[in-house]
Amino acid sequence: MTAASRHVRISRKTDEAQDTCSFELIDTEGGGLPPFSAGSHIDVHVAEGLVRQYSLCNDPRETHRYLIAVLREPASRGGSVAMHAMQEGQELRISEPKNHFSLAHDSRHSVLLAGGIGITPILCMAERLSMIGASFEMHYCTRSPDRTAFAERIRASSFADRVHLHHDSGPATQKLDIAATLASPQAGAHLYVCGPSGFMDAVLSAARAAGWTESCLHREYFAGAAADTTHDGTFEVQLASTGAVIRVAADQTVVAALAAVGVRLPVSCEQGVCGTCLTRVIDGTPDHRDMYLTDEEQARGDQFTPCCSRAKTPRLVLDL
Ligand code: FES
Numbered sequence: 542m543t544a545a546s547r548h549v550r551i552s553r554k555t556d557e558a559q560d561t562c563s564f565e566l567i568d569t570e571g572g573g574l575p576p577f578s579a580g581s582h583i584d585v586h587v588a589e590g591l592v593r594q595y596s597l598c599n600d601p602r603e604t605h606r607y608l609i610a611v612l613r614e615p616a617s618r619g620g621s622v623a624m625h626a627m628q629e630g631q632e633l634r635i636s637e638p639k640n641h642f643s644l645a646h647d648s649r650h651s652v653l654l655a656g657g658i659g660i661t662p663i664l665c666m667a668e669r670l671s672m673i674g675a676s677f678e679m680h681y682c683t684r685s686p687d688r689t690a691f692a693e694r695i696r697a698s699s700f701a702d703r704v705h706l707h708h709d710s711g712p713a714t715q716k717l718d719i720a721a722t723l724a725s726p727q728a729g730a731h732l733y734v735c736g737p738s739g740f741m742d743a744v745l746s747a748a749r750a751a752g753w754t755e756s757c758l759h760r761e762y763f764a765g766a767a768a769d770t771t772h773d774g775t776f777e778v779q780l781a782s783t784g785a786v787i788r789v790a791a792d793q794t795v796v797a798a799l800a801a802v803g804v805r806l807p808v809s810c811e812q813g814v815c816g817t818c819l820t821r822v823i824d825g826t827p828d829h830r831d832m833y834l835t836d837e838e839q840a841r842g843d844q845f846t847p848c849c850s851r852a853k854t855p856r857l858v859l860d861l
Contacts, residue, residue, distance in 0.1 A: 551631050552606065557690035561658060562625055563610040569632060573604045577638035579669035580662045580761070583607060584636035584809050593620035594815055596662035596761070597638060601669050610690055612658035641816050641833065642735070642761040644669060649729030651677040652722070654744050656736020657684070662761055663735055664691055671700040678703050682717050682740065685710040719747045726753045735761045755837060762814050762832040776852040780804065780861045781823050795847035804861065806847060813849040820845060821860035826853040
């Protein structure tokens with residue numbers, strides 16, 4: 542369930558690289574689309590009950606279209622395969638753009654790091670930073686040149702000289718040395734990373750080891766980490782507004798337990814990535830399972846993502 546939604550038509554579907562297609566989406570009535578900022582994503586209703594988040598990767602000044610790109614991952618939960626089956630002219634329901642991965646306004650230099658399909662929000666950020674004349678560098682790691690989406694667009698862009706391409710298949714000398722790239726962080730520099738979770742974890746660990754400030758590290762995950770659920774137990778949540786107490790079974794999410802008693806929370810990714818379901822915790826200690834909150838925010842324990850997170854205490858009192 543999302544807030545506002547609108548219908549768009551696929552006006553162009555393009556093969557961008559092996560297993561990666563881009564989809565240009567336009568308003569079905571031919572009107573303009575809501576503006577968006579670099580790092581934004583939209584929810585795409587791929588099929589009944591199947592909602593996926595895709596970053597917008599066109600120039601954020603454009604309002605006549607949204608551009609998304611999708612990597613076909615047969616082993617995933619089905620969203621990317623369904624998207625790849627779509628054709629030009631087909632209509633889709635999408636949400637308004639949302640941004641949980643925005644550029645910091647006070648940045649003196651930005652280091653953009655993309656792994657694979659993680660290029661989508663990063664490319665949009667590069668367009669924006671280039672447009673405002675900001676200092677930045679971009680590193681784009683892919684398996685091989687034929688799996689490098691948007692290579693031509695990058696080569697033809699005004700910021701091509703700030704982009705470093707790295708391929709797993711290429712010589713060792715061109716591979717990204719993450720530790721060397723992130724050593725000695727400049728004052729006021731911000732780092733943005735998007736890609737497979739292993740790549741992102743390696744980048745964030747190297748940045749922390751090099752002394753980057755946590756608030757200067759920005760990341761966007763595509764999918765939640767697989768959690769070990771073997772020791773999940775039951776617990777209770779209490780609604781602060783009414784005092785009602787709801788039991789959450791071991792194999793049930795808080796969102797599902799609340800929905801069963803008629804309390805419907807807004808959800809989108811349902812795997813702790815997007816932050817749509819974020820809920821304030823008034824009492825009790827959450828067991829965080831999300832990739833959305835920072836370590837500091839998780840440690841504060843005053844909010845959690847009920848689509849996937851649980852409780853360390855027998856009861857959580859929620860600001861609902
Ligand atoms: S619905 Fe996306 S974090 Fe909960």
